[in-house]
Amino acid sequence: MTPIRSRNLAQLIHDAKAARVRVIVKLVSSEGIGTIAVGVAKAGADVINIAGNSGGTGAAAVTSLKNTGRAAEIGLAEVHQALCVNGLRDKVILRCSGAHQMASDVIKSCLLGADSFEFGTDGSDDAQVRHGEKLQCQMPRWPDDQLGGF
Structure with missing residues (x-):
């Protein structure tokens, strides 16, 4: 796969x-991800999705999954800080897809700056958090047996 250069990404966005499409850019948590995220936000993305090293889309090679990236929480903290420093934090939704398996995983991601969280491998189940005076979490409707961890 050919890497996308920043001006090409800006043109794609x-x-x-x-075309009035919501733009979601998925970044792998790695060193320097904050700088990349700032460029993505400046290019006009609606959502920046931070992926960790604990899973994948199924489309990536096994060697890429095992030898690439770092914990999503580290990248999430770096991106949140970089966006805040550059005055872009309110311009994008920051989503974390770092293997949320327990309620404590979601709380950690929230405390590190995530607005939205993905559960499962397909990303179809997500929750969004509204930061404000109170921390409010909008959860999708799940069957009661899936809510045991929350």
Whole structure:
């Protein structure tokens, strides 16, 4: 796969926005992810999704899953800080897809700056948090047997 250069990414985001599509850019948690996320936010992405080293989409090679990235929490903290320093934090939704298996995993991600969380391998189940005077969490409707950890 050919890496996307920043001006190409900006053009892709621009084209998607022209088509009125919500733009979600997924970044692997690695060193320097904060700088990359700032560029993605400046290019106009709606959501920045931080992926960790504890899973994958199924589309990646096994060697990439095992030898790439670091814990999503580290990347999440770096991205949140970089976006805040550059005055871009309110411009994007920061999503974390770092193997949330327990309620404590979601709480950690929230405390590190995530607005939205993915559960499961397909990312179809997610919860969003509204930061404000109170911490409010909007959870999708799940069957009662799946809510045991929460």
